[in-house]
Amino acid sequence: MKIALLGAGRIGRVHARAISDHPTAELASVSDAFSAAAESLASEYGVPVLSADDVFSSNDIDGVLIASSTPTHSDFLERAARSGKAVLCEKPIDLDLVRTRHCLAVLEEYPVTCALGFNRRHDPQFSALKTAMDSGRIGKLEMITITSRDPEPPPAEYIAASGGIFRDMSIHDLDMAAWLLGEPVTEVTVSGSCLVDPAIGEAGDLDSVLINLKSASGKLVNISNSRRACYGYDQRIEVFGSKGMLEARNETDTQLRFTGAEGVVDERPQWFFLERYSRAYAQEVADFVAAWQENRAPLAGAHDGLAALELAEAALISYREGRRVLLSEIR
C-alpha cells in the first residue's frame, strides 16, 4: 500500500517511521506547507516531496496520512474521499461540529477506508484491557475511571488555537470512554479549574477538569485531566464491574527497582506520548493498512471523531452552565 504523508512535523515523523517499518506499506511521498520540513523528512526516507494537489491527483497513491495542522484536516479528508484514496487522519477532523458533520456527509457519499487517529485504542495494554473486559473478566461493567495527565502544560499561544482542554486533550479520554462503554453516552457533568498556569485561565481555558459521563444503561465514567504532572505522562484506566476490576497502569522503560534509606524506588512513568504510545502508533498504521486490504472498517473511524467531539461540546456546555447536559441536546 503506497501512502502519501501530509505533514512533516513531530507527529508526521512518527507516522513516517511507522509506515516505513510496516512490512507491506510504503511511504510514497511527503508534503508540507513548510517546504524545508518536507524536504528534510523526504530525503531521510528517499522519497519525493509532492504538493497536496499532486498527491490527490496521483494514480499511484493508495492512501494518505493526514498529519498536518488541525485547520487543514477536514479539507484534506474530503479531498481524499473524493479522489478515492484511503485516509488515516490525525484527530480532530475539525474543532467545529458543523464542519465535522459536513465531512462525514462527504465520506458517506464517497466511501473510502477512513481511519481516525485515536492512537490509544491501539495501545497493547488498553487493547488487552478491552479484550479481557469483553470476555467477561469483570462481569457486568459498572464504572470506568480514566486518569489522564500531561507532563507539562502547552504554551499559552497553543491554548488559543487548541479549541480548549475538552476538544484538545479530554477528547482522547472521551473517545476511550465511548469505546470501552460500547453503548451511547447520554449525560455529561463537569467540574473544572485553572490551577496549573494562570496564563491558561487568562486565555479562557481550564487546565484541571473532572468529567462525569453516564451511559444509556446507567454506567458511570469519571475522567480526571490535568495539564501538568511533574512525574510524567499519567495514563491510567480502571474498569470496575460486578466480578472485579481491571487496571491499565503506567508504563516505565525498565522494571529496575532501587531500595535504599529513602525507600523503595521504581521508575517514574514514561515522559510523554511519543514514548508511551510508540507501539500504538505502529499498530495504528498496521490496522489502517489491514482495513484497506480487507475492505473493513478500521478500529476508529470518522464517526468516532464526531462522537467524541459531541462529548467535548457537551462537557464545555456543562462547565459553562453548571448543569448536567444531555447528549440529546447536541446530536
Place this chain on the structure above:
Amino acid sequence: MKIALLGAGRIGRVHARAISDHPTAELASVSDAFSAAAESLASEYGVPVLSADDVFSSNDIDGVLIASSTPTHSDFLERAARSGKAVLCEKPIDLDLVRTRHCLAVLEEYPVTCALGFNRRHDPQFSALKTAMDSGRIGKLEMITITSRDPEPPPAEYIAASGGIFRDMSIHDLDMAAWLLGEPVTEVTVSGSCLVDPAIGEAGDLDSVLINLKSASGKLVNISNSRRACYGYDQRIEVFGSKGMLEARNETDTQLRFTGAEGVVDERPQWFFLERYSRAYAQEVADFVAAWQENRAPLAGAHDGLAALELAEAALISYREGRRVLLSEIR
C-alpha cells in the same frame, strides 16, 4: 478516664475493646435498649449494666461513647453536654440538618470535649498521607481522588432508614475530602446510578455515585462510591499536586505473593471496615482520651459532622436537580 458505653452492637463491641486496651481509659459501664446485648458485653468486661439515665446522672463517669442507633445520637449528645461529660459520638449526629444544627447550638452552650466518629481520620495510612501532604511533599494540592467501595450492598430494609447513600456512605468520603482540603468546599456536582441491586433503586436510592467537589481556591475532588466490590473493601485516596502525588493504597493481611501459571497473585484487600480500620478505632479512642486530658479539640468534632452532612445534602440536591450546587445555598 472512665467511659460509659451507650450501645452494645457490633460497633459498640469494637469501642469496648478499644477502651479496655487503652492504658489510661477504663470501661465504666454498658447500656443498650436491648438488655441482653448490654448484659452480654458488660459481663465480658466485668462492668455493670447501667441505664442511660444512670449514666448521665453519675458523678463517677467522665465521658460517654455513643454507639447506639442513629436516631438516638443527637439526644444522647445533648444530654452528655448538659451533664458536663466528654462525648465520643458515632457519626452521624443526625440525618437531619436542622436537628444537627440544634445539637451544635447546645454544644456551644455547654462546651465539653466532643469527638465525632469519623474513624478514617485516625487511620495510620491516611494520617501519614496528610502529614506528608502538609509538609509539602506534593507541592500545592490540586486534585483529590477518593475511591470508596463496600464489599456488599446492605439489605434493602437498611437502605430505607439509612438516609440514602450520600448521608450514609459518602459522608465518610466527604469528611475525608474536607479534612484533606483544609479549606471550604464551595460547589458539589454529582452523577449517580443504581447498578448493583435493583431493590436499592426501588427504595429510591442510588448504589453507584460520582461526586465532584470544588473548593474555595479551585481545588477539585472526585469521590467514587459503589455499594459492592466483590474483592473487598476498596479504600484508596490519591492526592495530586504541583510536585507529585501520594496514594494511600488498599491493605492486606500479609504481603504473601504467589506466582504460577495464572500470573502473579497478591492478597485481595481486607474485607471490610472492622479489619481495615482496626487500628483507626484504637487511635480514635486514644485521641478522644488525650483531647479530654489535654483539654484540646479532638481530631474530628461536631462541626465536622455538620459540614459533612451539608455536603451530603448538596450532593443529593445536585443529583435530583441535575446541576452544580453551591454550598452557600445550604449553609
Place this chain on the structure above:
Amino acid sequence: MKIALLGAGRIGRVHARAISDHPTAELASVSDAFSAAAESLASEYGVPVLSADDVFSSNDIDGVLIASSTPTHSDFLERAARSGKAVLCEKPIDLDLVRTRHCLAVLEEYPVTCALGFNRRHDPQFSALKTAMDSGRIGKLEMITITSRDPEPPPAEYIAASGGIFRDMSIHDLDMAAWLLGEPVTEVTVSGSCLVDPAIGEAGDLDSVLINLKSASGKLVNISNSRRACYGYDQRIEVFGSKGMLEARNETDTQLRFTGAEGVVDERPQWFFLERYSRAYAQEVADFVAAWQENRAPLAGAHDGLAALELAEAALISYREGRRVLLSEIR
C-alpha cells in the same frame, strides 16, 4: 497461666508486654541479675521482683520465660524442667553442642512443656506461607531462598560473645529452612566474607555469608545473610516448586506511595525485629500458653534448637574447611 520472667532487658520487655496482653496468661514476677532493671520492669506491671531461686521453688508459678543472657539459658532450662515448670526459652539453648545435648537429656527425663524462641515461625506471613505450601499451592517443593539482613552490624564486643554469625544470626534462617523443608537437611555448603566492618573480621567472624543446604530428598536451600542493610531489616523468603512460587515480602508501616520527579517511592522495610516481628512475639507467647493448656508440643521446641545449632556447626566447618559437610558428621 502464671509466668515468671527471667531477664528484664530489651527482649524481656517485649515478652512482658506479650504476657500481659494475653487474655489468660499473667505476668507473675520479674527476675534479673541486674536488680535495677528487674525493679523497673516489675513496678511497671505491678508484680514482685523474685530471685531465680524463689521462682523455681515457688508453687504458684506455672511457667518461666527465659530472656536472660545466653550463658544462663541451659541452666535455667534444666532447673525449670526439674521443678516441673513449663518453659519458653529464648534461643539458643547454648552455643555449645555438648551442653545443648545435655539439656535435651534432662528435658527427656523431666518432660515439661518446652518452647524455644524461634519467633519467626510465629510470624503471620511466614505462617501463611507454610500453610499455603503445605496445602499444595506450589506443588512439590524444590528450592527455598531466604534473604536475611540486619539493618546495622552489632558492636565488635557483641561479636566476641555471640558464637559467630552462624550460631548467632544465621541460626534463625537455618531453623526456618528446617521448618519449611519438613525433612532432614543432609548437606551444608558455605561461602563467606567480611565486607561490612573490618572489626568483625578482626574478631575472627564473617559478616556476609551464603549458606546452601540440601535435604534428604534433594531439595535445595540458599540462605543469604548480611550484618548491614542500610534500608532496614530485610526478611524475605521464597519457596519454589513444581506448580509455582510463594514469596514472603518485606513489611512496611503503611502502604503509602509517592510519585514524583525522582520516581515511584514506597516505604522502606520496617527497621528491625521489634517492629517486624511484633505480632510474632505475641503469637509465640499465645502458642506457649496454649501448648501448656492443651498439653501438646509447641510450634518450636528444644530439639529444634539442637537441630539448628547442628546446622550452624556444619556451616562453620564448611566455611573453615572449604568443603561440603554432611550432617551425619555432626549428629
Place this chain on the structure above:
Amino acid sequence: MKIALLGAGRIGRVHARAISDHPTAELASVSDAFSAAAESLASEYGVPVLSADDVFSSNDIDGVLIASSTPTHSDFLERAARSGKAVLCEKPIDLDLVRTRHCLAVLEEYPVTCALGFNRRHDPQFSALKTAMDSGRIGKLEMITITSRDPEPPPAEYIAASGGIFRDMSIHDLDMAAWLLGEPVTEVTVSGSCLVDPAIGEAGDLDSVLINLKSASGKLVNISNSRRACYGYDQRIEVFGSKGMLEARNETDTQLRFTGAEGVVDERPQWFFLERYSRAYAQEVADFVAAWQENRAPLAGAHDGLAALELAEAALISYREGRRVLLSEIR
C-alpha cells in the same frame, strides 16, 4: 556493514531480523548445513544462499554471524578471523576448554572485531542496573543474587549434547556475574540436585543448582538455576551494597492488573528468551556493528566466553568433589 548469517535455525532467524532492522547493517547471505532451512530464510529476506566456503572467501562480506550448531562454532570463528571478517558468535565458543583456548590464540594472531553472544549484557534493564551500580547508586557492591529459571526442561536428547547445566545454562549467569563484579572470581562452591525430570539425572546431569562465587576482594554471588518454572522465564538480578540494593525484575507483556475475589493478579513473566530478550538481540547486533565501525571492542568478546567456561568448569568440579574450587586450579 554486510553480514553473512551462518545458521538458519530458531536463533538464526532472530539474528536475521535484527540485522535486517538495523539502519546500517545488511543481511548479505544465509548459510545452513540443512539447505531447505537456508533457502526458506534467504528467500524471506531476498538474499542469496551461500556455502560457508563462499562466505569466507567473499570480498564483499564484512562480517559473519555464527548461529549454527555448537560444534561448528570454534571452526567458523577461526575461519572468520583468518579471513579478516568481523564475527559475532553465539555462545559457547566450544564446550571444551582446550579447544576454546586454541580459538583465542587464533584470534590473537588474526585480530578482528569479535563479539560473543552473551545476549543478556545487552538487555536494557540489566544495562540500566549496571550503569546505576557503576555510578555508585548502591555504594560498595557486596552481594549479587541471580535467579535464572527456564520455563520448561529441554528433552533428554538435548541434555546429552549440551555439555551439562553449568556449561549450557548457568554459563549465561556466570558471565552476568563476572560482568557485574568487574573483578576476577576466585572461588566457586556448588550444590545441586535433579528434582525436575529424572531423565535429566539419568543422563548424568542436574536440573536444579546453587552456585556461590567469591571474587578477589571477597564479594559474594549466588546463582540459583532451575530447568523448570511453570510460570515462565524467571530472570531476576539483585545487587546489594553498602548504600542500597538494585533489583532487575521480571518483565511482562503489559502492566494490566486484575482484582477479583481470588486476589490481585498481574501478568506472569514473559515465557522465554525470545520474548524476554527481544530488545537485547537487536541491541547485540547494534553493538557488534558499532564496534566494527568504531574499531573498538564489543561489550562481550571471546575472552568473556573463555572466562565463563572456566567458571562452569570450576562449578562442575565443585559439585563432583564436594568442595570449594579455586579458579587458580583451572586457569
